[in-house]
Amino acid sequence: MKMASHRENNIANYQIISILGHCFNQLAVVQLAKFIPTGAMVAIKKFDMDKIKEAYLVESEIILTRQLNHPNIIKYIVAFVSGPQVCVVSPLMAYGSCRDLLSRHFNEGLCEPAIILIIRDVLDALDYIHKKGYIHRAIRGSHILISDNGKACLAGLRYACPIVLNGKWQRSIHSFPSTTERNLNWLSPELLEQNLKGYNEKSDIYSIGIVVCELSNGIEPFAGMSKTLMLTEKVRGYAPSILDSTTIPRDENIESGGDCEISTNILNRRFSDDLHEITNLCLHREAYDRPTAGQLLTHPIFKNNKRLLPLPELLKPALPLSDRVGYDTV
Structure with a gap:
């Protein structure tokens, strides 16, 4: 060091x-x-x-x-x-966090190429963390920071816990972070249940699925829902989805701005089958049905990244801090 x-x-x-x-x-x-x-x-x-x-x-x-x-x-x-x-x-992470980008520029979510590049970087970090013997336990948009050249960096490691105890790799962990209220919507059902089965590093994979939804929809699933209902929905196996023309029923109530008003842009957009697939893989109710971070990185959606525009191009009109006129005070 x-x-x-x-x-x-x-x-x-x-x-x-x-x-x-x-x-x-x-x-x-x-x-x-x-x-x-x-x-x-x-x-x-x-x-x-x-x-x-x-x-x-x-x-x-x-x-x-x-x-x-x-x-x-x-x-x-x-x-x-x-x-x-x-x-x-x-x-300096010049674009701030993914949460900053969604709040300031992309209220309805990022474009798919940007999501792919960000999630690939996060999975690379997560694969490394898991192989080092740690569970992150706080993967969320506000803990993913973007540099001026478009590199996504994972932060928020104060919630991490070791998988290795006394030199032995543990099959499951039972500890629950005591200060994790703000992370609850992203946490896996098995971590929230706190039962005898415990949880392992695949609880982070569930959080990746929630982040894909967050980046796609502009807000994380379960936002605004009571904690009790959120937990009930997760435990019973409800899997959130990314919102597009294939997942939103096009009934008159929605299109006319009823109880669940959704914009025309979201109603008409279409994410790829691959993005839907990796979201569903991550959000399996049972941890053993989810892939590892390394396995996810072999998915075809991450194979053709060279054809994608650089992330800074995909984030326009957002500008890195160095290119702004003056500096915003939050």
Whole structure:
């Protein structure tokens, strides 16, 4: 692990430009900053440790993220203490998170080529994490960050748990993350049930299916639903779907703007059979019916990526932070 220089771990060497957003239940702020000695633009995540009760989550996220080394996992350049704050410096992800993109530019979802490129990168990261012996347990749009050159990077590792215990690979895990309320809609039925069977790394594959729906539809399944009903629907085997002309009944109530108003764009669009298929594979009720991340990467939908436009082209009119006029403050 690279040792931090005095310049890197001195907050005085960072010029804060603007606030990019908040995380950790609003107890941490993410700021755009310039590293003065080199002029490099970075993101600084500042955790207010006087207000955070689960300090161990901050520590575990920093330790695990620094241990992992993969191009599709967010990199922590350095972490240091400044007064009551723990500061974590990472490369600037100029397009923000997938959730940011959906909220600001793509309310009805991304185009299929963009979804394919993002999910392929996330699966590459997930395959690596699982082989390293960890379950992510928090895969969601807000934990997928996009760099200026269109690389998707997985973050949110504070919720991860090891599969290996005392040097032995466990067939199932029974621990439940205590601070995971915001992740519930993405979690698998077996993780939420907390039964004697437990869960394994394939619970993350279910979350991938939910993310495909989120990126396709502009919002994750079960949004706005009570937690009890969401759990009931998952346990009984209800599988969400990506919304297009093949999955939405074209009745007069919908088209006339009834109880479930859906736009004409969504009613008329058509995702490929392959995208529908990988969504269904991920959202199988039983974990043993789901493929691994490595198996999903062999699916034909990920084989012809060279024919696709680069992700930045597919994300227009969204612009990377460096190309915007000024900087937005969230």
